[in-house]
Amino acid sequence: MTSNTLTITDNRTGKRYEVPIEEGNVIRATKLRDIKNGPDDFGLMSYDPAFTNTASCKSKVSFIDGDQGILRYRGYPIQELAEKSTYLETAYLIVKGELPDLKHFRVWEHNVKIHTMVHENIKKFMEGFRYDAHPMGMLVSTIAALSTFYPEAAQIHDLESRRLQTRRLIGKLPTLAAFAYRHTRGLPYVYPDNELSYAGNFLAMLFKMTELTYKPDPALERALDVLFILHADHEQNCSANAMRSVGSSQVDPYSATAAAAAALYGPLHGGANEQAIRMLMEIGSVDKVPAFIRTVKEGQRRLMGFGHRIYKNYDPRAKIVKQIAYQVFEVTGRNPLIDIALELERIALQDEYFIAHKLYPNVDFYSGIIYQAMGFPMTMFPVLFAIPRTSGWMAQWAEMVRDSEQKIARPRQVYIGEPERHWTLIDKRREPTMREDQVSEVI
Numbered sequence: 001m002t003s004n005t006l007t008i009t010d011n012r013t014g015k016r017y018e019v020p021i022e023e024g025n026v027i028r029a030t031k032l033r034d035i036k037n038g039p040d041d042f043g044l045m046s047y048d049p050a051f052t053n054t055a056s057c058k059s060k061v062s063f064i065d066g067d068q069g070i071l072r073y074r075g076y077p078i079q080e081l082a083e084k085s086t087y088l089e090t091a092y093l094i095v096k097g098e099l100p101d102l103k104h105f106r107v108w109e110h111n112v113k114i115h116t117m118v119h120e121n122i123k124k125f126m127e128g129f130r131y132d133a134h135p136m137g138m139l140v141s142t143i144a145a146l147s148t149f150y151p152e153a154a155q156i157h158d159l160e161s162r163r164l165q166t167r168r169l170i171g172k173l174p175t176l177a178a179f180a181y182r183h184t185r186g187l188p189y190v191y192p193d194n195e196l197s198y199a200g201n202f203l204a205m206l207f208k209m210t211e212l213t214y215k216p217d218p219a220l221e222r223a224l225d226v227l228f229i230l231h232a233d234h235e236q237n238c239s240a241n242a243m244r245s246v247g248s249s250q251v252d253p254y255s256a257t258a259a260a261a262a263a264l265y266g267p268l269h270g271g272a273n274e275q276a277i278r279m280l281m282e283i284g285s286v287d288k289v290p291a292f293i294r295t296v297k298e299g300q301r302r303l304m305g306f307g308h309r310i311y312k313n314y315d316p317r318a319k320i321v322k323q324i325a326y327q328v329f330e331v332t333g334r335n336p337l338i339d340i341a342l343e344l345e346r347i348a349l350q351d352e353y354f355i356a357h358k359l360y361p362n363v364d365f366y367s368g369i370i371y372q373a374m375g376f377p378m379t380m381f382p383v384l385f386a387i388p389r390t391s392g393w394m395a396q397w398a399e400m401v402r403d404s405e406q407k408i409a410r411p412r413q414v415y416i417g418e419p420e421r422h423w424t425l426i427d428k429r430r431e432p433t434m435r436e437d438q439v440s441e442v443i
C-alpha cells in the first residue's frame with residue numbers, strides 16, 4: 001500500500017507524524033510545528049538560508065526544469081516565443097496568462113503605448129542626478145518616485161488599478177531607461193515615438209540625434225526584442241522574490257518594482273553580464289583562457305556568466321543569445337570578446353571541475369557581448385534587463401496579491417545571539433566587552 005504521505009518518527013518522543021505530500025513533492029513547512037518535544041515546545045521548523053529548497057508560493061507564470069534546461073512561460077517553450085513572438089505579445093502572455101488574438105493584441109499595444117510618456121517632473125527629477133550617476137541607480141529611484149505620481153496605485157486589491165499600473169510600468173520603463181542613458185551622456189532626452197515598435201522606440205529614445213525621425217536597424221530592433229522576450233520572467237529569482245516579498249506588505253506596485261529593480265542591480269543577478277564583460281576584457285586574449293580557468297578552479301575567481309541556482313544544464317536562453325550574437329555582428333561588426341567567451345566555454349564544458357559542479361553558460365554569458373556590440377555602455381546592462389523583466393515582476397506580484405494563501409512575507413530565524421543580559425553604566429562595563437574579531441563579525 002502506498003500513500004501520498006510522509007511518516008516522520010520523532011526519536012525524542014517516539015511519536016509518529018503523518019504529513020501529506022502535495023503536488024507530487026511538497027510538504028507544508030507548518031506541519032513541522034506539530035512535532036513537539038512537550039506541550040510548551042515551539043515545534044520544529046526548517047532552516048533554509050537562501051531558500052534553496054523552499055517553495056514560497058504556487059505560481060503559473062514560468063516553468064523551469066533545471067536538469068533538462070527547459071524554460072516555459074505559461075506553458076510555451078522559450079525557443080518558440082523567441083522565434084515567433086514579439087516582446088509585447090509575450091508580455092501580454094505573461095501578465096494575462098494566454099496569448100492574445102489580434103483584436104486583444106491591438107488593444108494591449110495601444111494601451112501600453114499610450115503610457116510611454118512620463119510626467120515632466122519625472123524628467124526634472126532625473127536631471128537632478130550627478131552627471132556620472134549609474135543609470136541603474138537612476139532607474140531604481142525613478143521607479144520608486146512614480147508612486148508619488150500615481151497614489152491610486154495603493155489600491156492593490158482593485159483589479160482595474162492593477163491592470164492600469166501594469167500597462168503604465170511596461171510602457172514607461174523604456175522611457176525611464178533611455179532618459180537615464182541620455183543623462184549619463186549629457187544628451188537631451190528624446191520623447192517616445194509610438195509609431196515605432198516597443199524595441200524600436202526604445203532604440204530611438206537612446207540613439208536619436210538630429211534626424212527628424214529615427215529609423216532603427218531592423219536586425220538590431222529584432223535582436224533587442226528577442227533579448228527582451230528571453231528576460232521577461234524567470235520564476236522565483238532574487239528580484240521576483242523581492243517583488244513578492246516587498247509587495248506582500250501591500251505597498252503600491254511602483255515601490256515593490258523599485259525593490260525588485262534594486263535586487264536586479266546586484267552582480268550575482270542582473271549585474272552579472274557586466275561582470276562577465278569585465279572578466280573577458282581582463283582575460284584579454286584567447287591564449288590566456290587556460291590560466292584564467294585555473295584561477296577559477298583554485299577558487300580564487302568565479303567564471304561570471306556561468307552557473308545557476310536552478311539550471312544544472314545549459315541555460316536555454318544562453319543558446320538563443322549566442323545565436324543572436326552572430327546576427328548582431330552582421331550589422332555592428334564582430335565583438336572580439338566573443339572569441340574569448342567561446343574558448344572559455346569550450347574549455348569549461350570539458351573540464352572536470354565544471355562538469356562536476358554542473359556549471360554551464362547562463363543568459364548573462366553572451367548577452368553583454370551583444371549589448372556592447374550594439375553600443376551600450378556596461379552600466380546600461382542591468383537597465384536592459386529591468387525593462388522586459390517588468391512584465392514578469394507585475395505578473396508575479398498580481399499572482400501574489402490574488403493568492404488567498406499569501407500573507408506578509410516574514411521568515412523565521414534561528415537565534416544564535418546572547419541570552420538575556422542587563423544594561424550597566426558605561427564606566428562599569430567590563431573591558432574589553434568584545435574582541436576585535438567579534439567586532440568584525442557584527443559589522
Ligand code: CMC
Binds near residue numbers: 234267269305308357
Ligand atoms: N564559477 C566557478 N565556480 C562556481 C560558479 C562560477 N560561476 N558558480 C558556482 N560555482 C561553484 C561554487 O564555488 C560552489 O562550489 P563548491 O560546492 O565546491 O563550494 C558550487 O559551484 C555551488 O555554488 P553556489 O554559489 O553555492 O551556487 P548558487 O546556486 O548559490 O549560485 C550563482 C548561483 C548564479 C549565484 C553562481 O553560479 C554564480 O555566482 N555565478 C556567477 C554569477 C552569474 O553568472 N550570475 C548570473 C545568474 S543568471 C541570471 C540571473 O538569474 O540573474
